[in-house]
Amino acid sequence: ILNVEQSPQSLHVQEGDSTNFTCSFPSSNFYALHWYRWETAKSPEALFVMTLNGDEKKKGRISATLNTKEGYSYLYIKGSQPEDSATYLCALNDYKLSFGAGTTVTVRA
C-alpha cells in the first residue's frame, strides 16, 4: 500500500480568492500521480495525470505541480468560484491505485 496523505482535510475559501493544497507521498516508485475532482452525489472525474518530476498541468483556473524528489504535489485553484466546491482526490498509480482521503473545498460566495 502506498501511503498518500492530503492536507488540509478541508478548507473554506472566499469567492475570488486563490487557494492550494497538498498531496504527499513517501516514495517516487510509481508510474503516475492522478488528481480527481469529486462533487457531492456524483462520481470522481479526472483532472490531471502527472508522470514526470517537475510536471506542471493546467486546466482553466486549476493547475497542479509534481515534485517526486521531495514527495509532494500541489493543486492550485486561482480565483475560486462556487462551482469549484468539491472534494479533490490525489492517487498514486503503480498498477494499483492508492488514494488519499481528499481535501474538501468549500467556496463561499
Added chain:
Amino acid sequence: EAQVTQNPRYLITVTGKKLTVTCSQNMNHEYMSWYRQDPGLGLRQIYYSMNVEVTDKGDVPEGYKVSRKEKRNFPLILESPSPNQTSLYFCASSLNPAGAEGEQFFGPGTRLTVL
C-alpha cells in the same frame, strides 16, 4: 456515449445472501477496477484487472470476488455479504494500466447496505 455503467445503483440486502454488482464499459479499456468508499477513508481499491482473464487484489480484497471473462465487463461478487461491507462502491476503467493514459473513468456508484 462513452461511459461506465453499474447495476444496481442501490441495494439493501441481508447478511449471507450472495449478490453481484455488474460493471460494464464501452470504451474498449484494458484496465478495470473496483473501489469502495467509506467516510474518512477515501477510496480503497478492492480488485483490479489489467486485461481479460487477468485480475489482481487491491488493498481490501477480503470478502469479494471478481471475474474478467470479457473486456467490457467486470462484475463484483459478494459470496456472503456482511454488515462491514456496507459501503459506496465504484467501478472504474482506463485505457491503460499506468502512465498518462491511466486516468480512471468512474461509474455512477452503487450504494450497498447489508443488514
